[in-house]
Amino acid sequence: MIENNSHPAEPSYLTASRGIRSWLFTVDHKRIGVMYLVATTLFMMTGGILAGVLRMELFTAAGDLVDADTYNRLFTLHGAIMVFLVIIPAAPAVIGNFVLPLMLGAKDVAFPRLNLASFHIYMLGAALLLVSMIMGSFDTGWTFYTPYSTSTSGPVAWALGGVFVLGFSSILTGLNFIVTIHKMRAPGMSWFRMPLLLWALYATSAVQLLATPVLAITVFLLVLERTIGIGIFDPNLGGDPILFQHFFWFYSHPAVYIMILPAFGIISEMVSVHAQRPIFGYKGIALSSLSIAIVGSLVWGHHMFTSGQSIYASVVFSFLTFFVAVPTAIKVFSWVATLYRGQIQLSPPMMYVFTFLALFMIGGLTGVVLGALSLDVHLHDTYFVVAHFHYVMMGGAIIAYIGGLHHWWPKIFGRMYPKKLASFTSILVFLSFNMTFFPMFLVGSRGMPRRYYEYIVSFQSLNQIATVGAVLLGLSLFVTLGYLVWGAIWGPVASANPWNGLSLEWRTASPPIEHNFHGQPTVQGGPYDYPIRPTDLDTVGTGVPA
């Protein structure tokens, strides 16, 4: 592999400047991505520890470890932290921020200062949410359903303020990415030569931009309801609490696509690079991201089958929910077809691709089960739902995100983690994940309701399996964090292109220089034109005139 030696003195973005201020006030998309990485990791640990306490409480059928009110606060915080502080920002703000301009061959995003503002706004929103935690916490569930959320005491308004502020961060990131993809693609990079991660981030950004403001107005109205009694959600004044559910899910269902679409993009990259095969069905995958974003914005009513909405509306929402499975299945089949006759390398990212495919299949198919009207009436608010969305959100979004970190880690830090340990740990993650969440399908289908701190004794053994699984899952993830951090600091130095990738981020040094590329890279072909040719490797690590 030919390394670029023509600019030996140029420091990487990590060493270009020093001091805490050079990080906190940087406009470099790579440093902002790393700061998001640190923040989301800390919040993920917080949310994970809360989940650990929840599982400990559920180890026995009796409510013995914490009381009911504390339990309500714990699951509320776990949900709010994991949704608003971890899964929504993780993939777009960490991997998207770092990789998107590099993949485009750009020097930065279109609005670097706005990008920094997004990060600061994110931290402000996180602070508000965590202040509410210190002030006694709120117990509404992360969904803030009225009328409970308008009548319960506790610092609900603080948490709502946090969600409002976090929404702005998300909107501005989405806006930035859309403009960057439109305006800053390298010469030769047509829309259909873009890496599929960019298509996925484009669809994600569109949802962030168009759905998040509806959440903003919703939480704003909820704050008004709590403070001055505006009446919109209050039946005593003529308002309708169900309207809150419509508003909330109009954002929060598309929000699950904010979480999962970047994961789809990450998987598309990894499956092709680590099988050294052209991606199967490029246009199908690219356009299915957009159609998921569009159709996925029209299915919010499937959260409300038991809320008393019109049965005709429910039928339409149920049908549309089934329909989302079509573009999603196009992606899954395309990934599997890509693997066919590929040179499958059992590298850690590929291990996470397998993990993702298995877990997401289970999560996705049980989603179709829940989308069926008659079944949902039975399964609504049971652990079946809890299991389903953990398979999709964690088994899908978080697993793909962790896999993506393994894929781009050598690019981000210029060093490699211990690969064998990583592959082995990924198996532990897979097994312990299933041990944690599969029993929830079983107890849920037998009628165990969610959000209770005690349950009938016949569910106890399955819950104990789940709790042991959760402990193992937590340990496996701590091992993952440990070797990743070790690798970033002490790991062996990584080459510019350790996986033989063809997209532009592999054509600059690892870690990249502050301005990403020497000169303007250009694109002659698609990002998945495998098998790799010697001429492709010639250009690796360069970006300077040959």
Add this chain to the structure above:
Amino acid sequence: MNTTAPQPERPAWVAPFFHSREQQLSSANLGMWLFIGQEILFFSGLFMAYIAYRWMYPDTWLSAADALDKSLGTLNTVVLLTSSLTMVFAVRALQMDRPKESIRYLVATIGFGIVFLGVKSVEYAHKFEEGILPGLRYSADSVEGMAGLFFGIYFALTGLHAVHVIIGLGLLAWLAFKIHHGTVNHDNHALAENIGLYWHLVDLVWIFLFPMLYLVR
């Protein structure tokens, strides 16, 4: 590997990560249009609430609209529409390299904005005196049915709109300052266009609010 085509002339205000003036200007423009898109969705929640409850309580909506001061509402509509006109003149003057004229038009726009807020606060004060307050605090008896709900939506919509007007006034003043110092000029005019777009958005929202709240039949 590289494009070695001669670069077009590159003014100093173009940021290093853009390769041309046009790229920077069109990026700023697209960004503003996307921002306007999300603003419309932000207001859409309240519009939907309005539609849903108008459907449920049509009589309340009719009599509540009669309780609003149609002449002051009309006056404010004229004021805000005129301010959009002066805004267009301001941007046009800047593009024609007449910064002083542009600043004069901006000052006029700010003036109309202040008049709008003044009229609005007179309206609010009248309502407060009559006990017409949002939701729970509604204590007048002039409107039948779910009047508190209507005025909850009325104050939320017009209040949010007024917040946008106030932000707009700040942006206009900042723009006038920048034009005065020449950092925004006939060449680098993206900021003027974008603030103009924002001001038109504020105007547009009012164009919907006025018939919905005041003229509904």
